[in-house]
Amino acid sequence: MxxxxxxxxxxxxxxxxxxxxxxxxxxxxxxxxxxxxxxxxxxxxxxxxxxxxxxxxxxxxxxxxxxxxxxxxxxxxxxxxxxxxxLGGKGFTEIAVEPGDRLRAGTAVPDVKVARAAADASLDGLAFFRGIPGSIGGALRMNAGAHGGETTDVLVEARGVTRKGELVKLSHAQMGFTYRNSAEATREIIFTSALFQGRPGEQAAIQAEMDRVTQAREAAQPIKERTGGSTFKNPEGGKAWQLIDAAGCRGLRIGGAQVSEMHCNFLINTGGATAADVEGLGEEVRRRVKENSGFELQWEIKRIGVAA
Missing domain, CATH: 3.30.43.10 (Uridine Diphospho-n-acetylenolpyruvylglucosamine Reductase, domain 2)
Structure with missing residues (x-):
């Protein structure tokens, strides 16, 4: 309705x-x-x-x-x-290299484009963004990371708009980054741009690192499927995919949703899945992992909206 x-x-x-x-x-x-x-x-x-x-x-x-x-x-x-x-359009998709080996990007810019722009400018330290699906806005919200790097490692400041329409600027410290999260104080801010700190590097070496990240993703993750990023956060003392595999969930299905055979911390829509299928499958995985190992997996994928 x-x-x-x-x-x-x-x-x-x-x-x-x-x-x-x-x-x-x-x-x-x-x-x-x-x-x-x-x-x-x-x-x-x-x-x-x-x-x-x-x-x-x-x-x-x-x-x-x-x-x-x-x-x-x-x-x-x-x-x-x-x-x-x-967010979209020119107002949120611009990238600019700034003095001091810094790079500023709108929050609608895909993470991979930030990595490429940094490589083109011979700025090292941002190649890990090549392995993160999504945009810079999401990277700020969840301290996204991959292949040994995290957003917190390179962020200088973020700019945004509050729910009341006020323009604000947050320092790295004010972001309150933790593992795959930012501080509660950032919840009401809609981020519009971010400033990152790189370091001088050799373009060929940076490109080689990006190629390594790309190859690792393609070899290990179902990136050609209808999927999201990693479904669950790695708990302290364990790896989510290993716990899921040990609980016998690799290939598990509910409706049109399936735990990936390639990487079992990824859920995929095999065709015709509903959101309820995908979320229900994730909850069943959490239940089985808890029962098998005692670990309680926490969602990394964001779930929003209301049930049908």
């Missing part, structure tokens, strides 16, 4: 809005799993000022959800009530 159309009310409250505001937009095509329901309102701001303007005019009782490239995301089948924001 469609959500109530709030677009006319929002446009009346924010008549100078420049971005796209669309009611009842299907989100399944915007997630790598290709599952999920609709957004009550989907907003793509023209730029940072446009985003701040809408948020400053948005009624307090309308919830706000931000999605990026959808690589690490399950949108539940009932969709997402309220306003869903997806």
């Amino acid at each position: 469609p959500f109530a159309d709030l677009s006319s009310d929002i446009r009346a409250a924010a008549p100078d809005l420049r971005g796209r505001l669309l009611p009842n937009q299907d989100l399944s095509a915007l997630t790598w799993f290709r599952v999920g329901g609709a957004a009550q309102l989907l907003f793509t701001p023209a730029d940072e000022d446009d985003l701040a303007y809408l948020l400053s005019k948005l009624p307090a009782d309308i919830s706000v959800t931000v999605i990026g490239l959808g690589s690490n995301l399950i949108v539940r089948d009932g969709g997402i009530p309220g306003l869903v924001i997806r």
Whole structure:
């Protein structure tokens, strides 16, 4: 059932809005799993000022959800009530090399493009982004990392907009990074850009490192399937994939969802899966791992929205 159309009310409250505001937009095509329901309102701001303007005019009782490239995301089948924001366009996709071996990127920039831009500029230290699916916004939110590097290792500062439409800048310390997470204080901020610190390097050596990361991903992860990133965080004292394998979950299916045979910390949509299939499979994996080893796996993939 469609959500109530709030677009006319929002446009009346924010008549100078420049971005796209669309009611009842299907989100399944915007997630790598290709599952999920609709957004009550989907907003793509023209730029940072446009985003701040809408948020400053948005009624307090309308919830706000931000999605990026959808690589690490399950949108539940009932969709997402309220306003869903997806950054895109020139205002959030620019990359610039700055003095002091630094690189600034909009938060809609895919992680892989940051790695490539750094390599082109002979900036070492950012090649690990080549192995992370998703965008810089998601990397900030969850301290994304791969192949020996994490966002916390290279971030100088992040810029964003609060729920009230205020522009803010957060230092590395204010981000409060922990393993695959950032501080609770960042929850209400919609990040718009980030500044990273690199170091001088040899372009050929950086490219070789990126090639190594690419080959490792292709050999070990089901990147050609409808999947997300790693499903569960590695618990202290264990590796998620080993615990899942030991619990007999490799290849396990629920509906159209399956634990990958290639890498069992990845769930895949084999075709026709619902969001409930994918999330239900993940919960069954958690149950079996807990029963088998005593470890309680924590979701790394974000699950948002309401059940159908």
